[in-house]
């Protein structure tokens with residue numbers, strides 16, 4: 001399957017389970033990979049037939065900045081659902097990294113993969 005990706009998208013948001021985290025903004029990083037048939041866009045050399053990664057990155061940034069949750073699992077799930085609802089993708093893989101959350105670790109987080117209706121590979 002073809003893929004369109006957005007790598008290392010950084011967003012400042014309020015996220016965390018501890019009280020001290022609820023009053024600050026922390027950086028999170030998204031790596032996004034969408035299943036999408038790129039052939040029509042390539043054949044027509046036409047952005048209207050492409051999955052516009054700039055528009056997608058903007059939606060994800062806006063959502064993550066404006067919505068505050070406790071768990072990285074929750075944010076990843078919300079972002080996957082947002083992308084599936086708003087873009088004509090076949091699948092989405094969301095890797096969410098919270099850098100600096102754990103001492104001596106470069107990053108911690110989750111990775112999930114979700115499928116559009118009728119495209120579940122399982």
Ligand SMILES: Nc1nc2c(c(=O)[nH]1)N=C([C@H](O)[C@@H](O)CO)CN2
Pocket residue numbers: 015016017018021070071072073098101102
């Ligand atoms: N599986 C998870 N474990 C933890 C999370 C989380 O979101 N998912 N969050 C925290 C704290 O918010 C932590 O990031 C603060 O440093 C701890 N464990």
